[in-house]
Amino acid sequence: QVHLVESGGGLVQAGAFLRLSCAGSGRTFVTYVMGWFRQAPGKEREFVAAISWSGDSTLYADSVKGRFTISRDNAKNTAYLQMNSLKPEDTAVYYCAAAINTFTTSDLAYDYWGQGTQVTVSS
Numbered sequence: 001q002v003h004l005v006e007s008g009g010g011l012v013q014a015g016a017f018l019r020l021s022c023a024g025s026g027r028t029f030v031t032y033v034m035g036w037f038r039q040a041p042g043k044e045r046e047f048v049a050a051i052s053w054s055g056d057s058t059l060y061a062d063s064v065k066g067r068f069t070i071s072r073d074n075a076k077n078t079a080y081l082q083m084n085s086l087k088p089e090d091t092a093v094y095y096c097a098a099a100i101n102t103f104t105t106s107d108l109a110y111d112y113w114g115q116g117t118q119v120t121v122s123s
Contacts, residue, residue: 002026002098002112009117014088016121020081022096022114033099034072034079037107038092038119047105048094049081059105064090086121093118 008020022034035050049070050059058070069082079096094117097110 002029002032004096004098004112004114006094006096006114006117009094009119011120011122012086014086014121014123016086017082017084018086018119020083020094020096020117020119022079022081024077024079024098026077029077029098030074031100032112033103034070035097035099035105035107035110036070036079036081036094037097037110038090038094039116040089040092043092045095045107047107050099050103050105051079052103057103059103061105083119086119088121088123091119091121 003025005023036048037045038048039045047061051070051072055072067085072079096114098112099110102109
């Protein structure tokens, strides 16, 4: 089992950047696929990015491709989401999640979730 805690959210202007962190507990962190999802008010949760356990493979939603970068440091049990060129439509609560046996964009496949961190981008 892994416990996830996100940090790094905040209020920024359009065009700015933020770096989200997701700290995981447990010795098995390295075996999990890590994903980032977000949920805006009144909208369903949507996939943002995912990274394989080794970090060699990544997936991105089309809406963030080229602006966001997912990474991980298994020695620190931490995953990151670097968000550049932020837009007002990126405003949402961002969640990190861990999946045991699958590398996917589907939130249904993720087994553990953090509590979320708010990102607000003003125009």
